[in-house]
Amino acid sequence: xxxxxxxxxxxxxxxxxxxxxxxxxxxxxxxxxxxxxxxxxxxxxxxxxxxxxxxxxxxxxxxxxxxxxxxxxxxxxxxxxxxxxxxxxxxxxxxxxxxxxxxxxxxxxxxxxxxxxxxxxxxxxxxxxxxxxxxxxxxxxxxxxxxxxxxxxxxxxxxxxxxxxxxxxxxxxxxxxxxxxxxxxxxxxxxxxxxxxxxxxxxxxxxxxxxxxxxxxxxxxxxxxxxxxxxxxxxxxxxxxxxxxxxxxxxxxxxxxxxxxxxxxxxxxxxxxxxxxxxxxxxxxxxxxxxxxxxxxxxxxxxxxxxxxxxxxxxxxxxxxxxxxxxxxxxxxxxxxxxxxxxxxxxxxxx
Amino acid sequence: xxxxxxxxxxxxxxxxxxxxxxxxxxxxxxxxxxxxxxxxxxxxxxxxxxxxxxxxxxxxxxxxxxxxxxxxxxxxxxxxxxxxxxxxxxxxxxxxxxxxxxxxxxxxxxxxxxxxxxxxxxxxxxxxxxxxxxxxxxxxxxxxxxxxxxxxxxxxxxxxxxxxxxxxxxxxxxxxxxxxxxxxxxxxxxxxxxxxxxxxxxxxxxxxxxxxxxxxxxxxxxxxxxxxxxxxxxxxxxxxxxxxxxxxxxxxxxxxxxxxxxxxxxxxxxxxxxxxxxxxxxxxxxxxxxxxxxxxxxxxxxxxxxxxxxxxxxxxxxxxxxxxxxxxxxxxxxxxxxxxxxxxxxxxxxx
DNA sequence: CGTTATATGGAGAACGTTCTACATTATCGA
DNA sequence: TCGATAATGTAGAACGTTCTCCATATAACG
Numbered sequence: 219x220x221x222x223x224x225x226x227x228x229x230x231x232x233x234x235x236x237x238x239x240x241x242x243x244x245x246x247x248x249x250x251x252x253x254x255x256x257x258x259x260x261x262x263x264x265x266x267x268x269x270x271x272x273x274x275x276x277x278x279x280x281x282x283x284x285x286x287x288x289x290x291x292x293x294x295x296x297x298x299x300x301x302x303x304x305x306x307x308x309x310x311x312x313x314x315x316x317x318x319x320x321x322x323x324x325x326x327x328x329x330x331x332x333x334x335x336x337x338x339x340x341x342x343x344x345x346x347x348x349x350x351x352x353x354x355x356x357x358x359x360x361x362x363x364x365x366x367x368x369x370x371x372x373x374x375x376x377x378x379x380x381x382x383x384x385x386x387x388x389x390x391x392x393x394x395x396x397x398x399x400x401x402x403x404x405x406x407x408x409x410x411x412x413x414x415x416x417x418x419x420x421x422x423x424x425x426x427x428x429x430x431x432x433x434x435x436x437x438x439x440x441x442x443x444x445x446x447x448x449x450x451x452x453x454x455x456x457x458x459x460x461x462x463x464x465x466x467x468x469x470x471x472x473x474x475x476x477x478x479x480x481x482x483x484x485x486x487x488x489x490x491x492x493x494x495x496x497x498x499x500x501x502x503x504x505x506x507x508x509x510x511x512x513x514x515x516x517x518x519x520x521x522x523x524x525x526x527x528x529x530x531x532x533x534x535x536x537x538x539x540x541x542x543x544x545x546x547x548x549x550x551x552x553x554x555x556x557x558x559x560x561x562x563x564x565x566x567x568x569x
Numbered sequence: 570x571x572x573x574x575x576x577x578x579x580x581x582x583x584x585x586x587x588x589x590x591x592x593x594x595x596x597x598x599x600x601x602x603x604x605x606x607x608x609x610x611x612x613x614x615x616x617x618x619x620x621x622x623x624x625x626x627x628x629x630x631x632x633x634x635x636x637x638x639x640x641x642x643x644x645x646x647x648x649x650x651x652x653x654x655x656x657x658x659x660x661x662x663x664x665x666x667x668x669x670x671x672x673x674x675x676x677x678x679x680x681x682x683x684x685x686x687x688x689x690x691x692x693x694x695x696x697x698x699x700x701x702x703x704x705x706x707x708x709x710x711x712x713x714x715x716x717x718x719x720x721x722x723x724x725x726x727x728x729x730x731x732x733x734x735x736x737x738x739x740x741x742x743x744x745x746x747x748x749x750x751x752x753x754x755x756x757x758x759x760x761x762x763x764x765x766x767x768x769x770x771x772x773x774x775x776x777x778x779x780x781x782x783x784x785x786x787x788x789x790x791x792x793x794x795x796x797x798x799x800x801x802x803x804x805x806x807x808x809x810x811x812x813x814x815x816x817x818x819x820x821x822x823x824x825x826x827x828x829x830x831x832x833x834x835x836x837x838x839x840x841x842x843x844x845x846x847x848x849x850x851x852x853x854x855x856x857x858x859x860x861x862x863x864x865x866x867x868x869x870x871x872x873x874x875x876x877x878x879x880x881x882x883x884x885x886x887x888x889x890x891x892x893x894x895x896x897x898x899x900x901x902x903x904x905x906x907x908x909x910x911x912x913x914x915x916x917x918x919x920x
Numbered sequence: 921c922g923t924t925a926t927a928t929g930g931a932g933a934a935c936g937t938t939c940t941a942c943a944t945t946a947t948c949g950a
Numbered sequence: 951t952c953g954a955t956a957a958t959g960t961a962g963a964a965c966g967t968t969c970t971c972c973a974t975a976t977a978a979c980g
Contacts, residue, residue: 234966245930250968258928280694281635282966285935289632291691299656300860308650308677316684321691324675326659333667340642340672343631344695345935487865509651510861514838585936596960601938609958633936636965696965 233276242270253278254287284345292536293341294324295334297353301480302508303525307352307373310529320347320537331355342368348536350529351375358422369539371532376422378548384539386532386549388523390424393553394431397475397503397521400555402439404562406473406501409436412464412485413477415451428477428505446471450481461488465500473501479508482518486560502560511558519561523553584627593621604629605638635696643887644692645675646685648704652831653859654876658703658724661880671698671888682706693719699887701880702726709773720890724883727773729899735890737883737900739874741775744904745782748826748854748872751906753790755913757824757852760787763815763836764828766802779828779856797822801832812839816851824852830859833869837911853911862909870912874904 235253239246244267251259252267270276283289294311296304311322325341327334334355341349346368353374354361362382364370370383377385394411401409411432414425429447436445450460461481464470465488476482482504489496496502504511507522531549539547586604590597595618602610603618621627634640645662647655662673676692678685685706692700697719704725705712713733715721721734728736745762752760762783765776780798787796801811812832815821816839827833833855837847845851855862858873879902886898 232966236966246967247930247932247969248928251929254968256969260928263929277690277694279636279696279966280691281632281640281696282935283968284632284695285630285636285937285966286968287935288968299650299659300653302651302653305650309679312677312679321688322676324677325673326663326675328660328663333663337672339628340631343628345630345632483864483866487867491865513834514842515834515866516838583936586938587936597937598939598960598962599958602959605938607939611958614959630936633965634938636936636967637938638965639938 293346303506306525307529310526314533371536384547390427391431393521394428395435398435401473408472410471411447479504479506517559519558644697654857657876658880661877665884722887735898741778742782744872745779746786749786752824759823761822762798830855830857868910870909
């Protein structure tokens with residue numbers, strides 16, 4: 219009635235926690251407590267608030283949440299979106315997250331360290347609750363520095379010595395050994411590995427681990443400690459060229475282990491073009507067991523490391539860390555062999 | 570010296586806008602202005618602030634930004650991460666965004682409407698500046714409802730009548746026509762289309778558009794208005810089964826147009842297994858010109874719609890809308906034919 | 921009954937920005 | 951020299967949560 223009939227403009231129609239509180243006839247704090255199901259809430263209160271939330275269709279603002287507390291979002295950083303192995307990891311992450319109140323937001327770094335850094339920083343600035351880095355390029359110390367600000371799990375990053383963050387990996391050394399053992403079991407002796415170009419990937423990358431496994435298995439089989447490895451550049455023009463050179467080499471090996479299906483499949487294609495028969499002239503085994511490898515047209519034997527499972531495990535590990543675990547965990551999974559025609563025509567189970 | 574020697578705990582080492590302001594000896598508002606390069610900043614001030622930002626390594630909190638104003642983030646919603654066409658779109662988006670101060674955050678809906686909705690809501694709740702929806706499943710009215718809250722550009726969603734949001738598409742009708750014309754030019758007359766199962770995709774989806782284009786081109790060529798279309802279910806067990814049935818049909822057509830490379834490639838694989846020669850017994854043309862199609866091993870003719878370009882255009886359109894444009898834009902791109910061996914062995918340029 | 925423990929709800933200060941409204945100073949005609 | 955206009959900088963109120971204290975009510979215990 220008095221002059222202060224302000225009647226706040228209220229032109230903003232957004233339903234906030236205050237609207238809910240008013241509607242339920244309780245305090246803002248009470249609503250917040252119910253949302254986070256924190257301690258000190260009676261059944262009656264919870265019911266009233268829940269009903270109000272329902273009735274108003276209230277959704278908490280993630281931005282505001284992030285400013286003060288948790289945002290219930292976890293960030294996933296992908297090095298590359300083209301490699302068909304990575305989507306599998308995402309599927310695993312989403313699968314675990316679906317029933318929870320967490321959500322995944324994905325950033326793609328396109329293998330550029332610059333972008334990778336700024337994406338991680340952004341995710342921290344969003345106050346995300348945790349990060350899953352898939353095959354990051356950053357050196358361990360940098361990741362550790364970030365890990366001081368946000369829980370981090372690295373996937374496909376072999377650094378079992380890390381204390382600041384967790385790692386989840388397929389045992390890439392073992393995977394390479396399994397590949398070599400499969401080739402040996404088929405009777406091949408003259409074996410070479412096709413790996414990734416020098417400049418790509420550091421010591422902790424999966425590629426280097428597979429090289430180590432390859433060399434160890436070869437040595438164990440009595441071929442000395444420096445079994446031959448050919449490096450394939452990643453850039454398109456040089457890439458095919460190097461493969462063609464490999465295929466037309468006089469002393470081309472009888473069997474080849476490729477660090478990834480992506481390369482193995484291109485190799486298969488070039489081999490066909492150049493009249494090199496697989497597996498009669500050259501046996502090929504890849505890595506990742508991608509869906510393309512399974513195509514009848516391709517029929518590429520491969521090491522399966524279940525990206526989906528990796529994603530699931532990484533997510534669970536991250537959540538446990540978010541919820542308070544301290545002390546780093548380093549988890550390994552054992553990959554398995556999927557035998558197909560590129561290994562041997564009989565395609566009989568190996569080993 | 571007095572009792573109020575509070576000396577604020579200051580255990581928080583985060584560099585905020587306040588830290589910068591203090592360091593530069595200016596107000597908080599001044600720093601904010603420089604950050605957003607708003608009106609009313611002298612060169613001297615800008616220099617001082619910029620220097621302080623540099624020196625302190627200051628990064629604005631995205632969470633706080635989102636709470637008050639713009640967050641300089643745009644959300645991208647992918648229906649599926651497995652389809653190799655979609656990563657191309659992302660690449661396009663990232664390419665345009667890289668030099669700007671915007672960043673992309675990606676959500677994957679796995680083709681589930683439920684998840685798609687909640688992901689969009691999350692992005693709104695994050696106060697993202699705009700959304701790019703790639704091949705969304707949601708009906709137009711729902712998208713329009715969301716568009717009232719945030720600028721939206723839909724890619725791969727044919728709704729030129731939408732007034733609330735923009736659309737960016739390849740002309741899928743025209744693409745299908747081009748495919749049919751290519752098959753006709755090779756002399757094939759008995760042509761069928763392999764499309765996506767009934768339940769997937771609404772009228773505005775790319776699939777249905779391609780069906781329309783297919784039928785129109787066939788009609789134009791004098792084959793009546795109801796050229797045959799076989800629907801392939803999306804789920805793995807039924808999917809292959811239906812394709813096998815198609816391949817072993819008595820009245821199998823001489824040529825087939827597949828709505829996507831993904832299906833076309835599986836078809837190629839099954840054909841090989843079943844001894845159906847391509848293109849001698851069956852010519853195949855796909856859609857998307859995915860990298861797999863280009864493999865020598867696969868050699869699938871395909872319609873190229875440049876996902877990268879789609880992503881670029883969508884991003885530019887979104888930004889222009891964020892920056893104030895009103896009134897919907899509906900952009901079309903013309904796809905092109907990439908001829909390969911699955912079309913004809915001679916592989917001569919068609920038309 | 922008095923005392924202490926426990927459960928429940930609320931007040932209100934953060935969190936780190938943006939942005940409106942205002943204060944001050946410089947510039948410019950006339 | 952005076953006013954008007956433009957340019958530059960600042961104070962301080964949002965924004966929508968979370969979360970630490972507090973206040974009260976109830977239960978438990980001797």
